[in-house]
Amino acid sequence: MQKLLCPSMMCADFSNLEQEVHNLDEAGFEIFHMDIMDGHFVPNFGMGLQDFELVRKSTKKLVDVHLMIQDPGRYVDQFADLGADIIYVHVEADQQITRTLGRIREKGKKVGIAINPGTSVESIKVLLPLVDYIMVMTVNPGFAGQKYLDFVDTKMDELLTLSTQYGYQLMVDGAISPEKIEKLSRKGVTGFVLGTSALFGKERSYREIYNNLKNL
Incomplete structure (x- = not known):
């Protein structure tokens, strides 16, 4: 299956965000990843609606939205209507998770769930038939620049085994270095959210980085 490389736009240069989107698009990256944080579910504030709208209008590529917010179901319609292609919600933040996942599907969007490092596979097993993507957080969510948590x-491995039965794609987010991409893609992980460990703040061009990561 094709490796999906997804720039985490929270780590981009906000002094010229539109140009950043253009450069990443031209380099070949497949999915633009947008973190929305509320300062409640995670102890930080992330990108806002205007940031999302700017990225969405600046590319024809897929744009996902990662709702790191309490009660994410309240915002599904809003982000779906703004043009999100994939909507991730945290199972830990939603008391009516099946209703929320159903609403994402009703809006014609791809359904994603994100799970924190301490969330077990067993606790989400009932949801697996309902989703297109599962995003495993490999750091505690909310801040860039953390260390990868190897115990995840x-x-x-459990989720990759189950994916053959349920047909979802497995994504990873948090301290994803080129070494991790090489190791995890060999296991069968499909998608990689890229921040400062592999993409942003490097001396090489985005195109060079993209080509290198694709060939790992």
């Missing part, structure tokens, strides 16, 4: 690899 066991959880990824």
